[in-house]
Amino acid sequence: MTPRLSGPILSTRLDGCPPLSEAIEVLRSNIASKIRLKQSKPILERLEIEIDPTDLLRWLAAQSSGQRSFFRNREGTFASAGIGCAVDFPSWKDPVLRELLKPASVPLQQVIGPSEPIFYYASFFDPEGVGKHAPEWAGFDRMHLVLPLVEIRRTTETILAVHVMGDGSAALAALEQCESPLEHLALPRGLRLAADGDPVRWADGIDAALGAIASGSIEKVVLARTRGYSAIESIDPCAVLAALMEEEPSGFHFLVEQIPGCAFLGASPERLFRRIGNFIQSEAVAGTCGRGPDPASDDRLAGRLLASDKNRREHEIVIRRIESVLSPMVESLACDESPSVMRLRHVQHLMTTARGQLRSQFDDAQIISELHPTPAVCGWPVEQSREFIREHERMSRGLYSGVVGITSPSHSEFSVAIRTALINNTEMTAYSGAGIVRGSDADAEWLETTRKLSTFDAIVVRASNEIQGNTQVSRMGTHHVDAYFQTQHRQVTGL
Secondary structure, eight states, X not given: OXXXXXXXXXXXXXXXXXXXXHHHHHHHHHHHHHHHTXXXXXXXXXXXXXXXXXXXXXXXXXXXXXXXXXXXXXXXXXXXXXXXXXXXXXXXXXXXXXXXXXXXXXXXXXXXXXXXXXXXXXXXXXXXXXXXXXXXXXXXXXXXXXXXXXXXXXXXXXXXEXXXXXXXXXXXXXXXXXXXXXXXXXXXXXXXXXXXXXXXXXXXXXXXHHHHXXXXXXXXXXEEEEEEEEOSSOOOHHHHHHHHHHHOOSSEEEEEEEETTEEEEEEEOOEEEEXXXXXXXXXXXXXXXXXXXXXXXXXXXXXXXXXXXXXXXXXXXXXXXXXXXXXXXXXXXEEOSSOEEXXXXXXXXXXXXXXXXXXTTOOHHXXXXXHOSOTTTSEESHXXXXXXXXXXXXXXXXXXXXXXXXXXXXXXXXXXXXSEEEEETTEEEEEEEEEEOTTOOHHHHHHHHXXXXXXXXXXXXXXHHHHTTOOOOOOOXXXXXXXXXXXXXXXXXXX
16 A cells, blocks of 8 residues: 655664664664654654675575565665565556655765665566466566665665654564674575576577568567576575676676565666666667687677677667667767677677766656667567567566666666576576577577576586585686586486
8 A cells, every 4th residue: 555655755864883783773772762752754764874884695685585675786886785665666656656756956976875765676577468477476566666674775885774654663673673694695505407498499489580580570589598496495595696796796786575485686787777867878788799718719709799790780779779769858869889898707798878868757667668678688679579479488587687776866777687587495597588680590599598597507506616615616617617507408408
């Protein structure tokens, strides 16, 4: 139920910079005093205090599972971990939400200020898809906007905050249940490859896509597949995300959890858009090749990627779409003259950036609805490609290739949810996709999806090394991981 609120969120900074445990007691004491004095008001109040630097994921892992959130931007200048729910909304249209997100007259900064409340956001790739939402996604809303009860935020300082509503009892209970950070994040015992995609079925999907492209009904479509892993104990999503951050530090890192034992997480390279005041920035990330074993090989592969007609056409479709969507929304749109190469640990991508000054009548909800799904995760034309995916993909994408991010009155940051996995207790399903255009080859696209899954494969190797007592686990190169999982794939599939 939408709460009865009046006015924007009131933020109050308390003095001091104590350790986390002492800061929790300070906030508890402050809220308890309000309860005793019966200072209930129809407002949301944010109480915050600076604390000693704290490992956000080790703190998040110590809290009860069920309603946990995490988001870190690609530059590493902002990270936030939240637990519980002070207020949530199933739609951008709610008038209370519009009031809470009303643009603020604050100095523009590159990161959200410590006193500004943020909402965590997540939405499905295809919220309207009929019959495409499998039981494994039952624990997630198709759209999710939540302000946590308790948050730890790291920017240039580390802040502990609690959001107080009504009589404050929910906020007080959340603080009383807070646990100290874990000393160590452990990957699960027995984590192994349990199921892999079928290359023959994949080739059939590529043939169907190429047929639709040849007929002129679509120009590009993105097809996805999964790889399944299992363990002999529950999988801690915070431990997996921490390992992902080590394996792939140059990405957006996020965790979405709405019920116990079920979490969605990822390390995505792709920004949907960033808004700072009325400045907006979006990116086309499409076109992929692998990484080489040394810098010279890397450069050769990058050169081939830039010269590849197939990859350049795939990339051009995405940037054309961004230009067509953003041009009416901004005063002027500036795009890079030519793509650059984004280098990640296991793959390289073509990337083009678009920037502009947003017109006042457009907000985050409108931008998301127009920009997503991008041709980088769906295809072109969008609606025809989405219908092709509904008909031919034999899986439910759920949050995979949807949108995750954060929003506030002055800043927003949204990522396309790729390089992701869904965790259900002892099972983990990783997702990967490839853009199909004229000239695509089924074997080459299969190899591309395999490279994109290498980060999760490397986590399996890390888990095995931890059990063997090797605590100094180095990051594995793509070629070592590929060799290891070629053997695992043959064992699982019999191919």
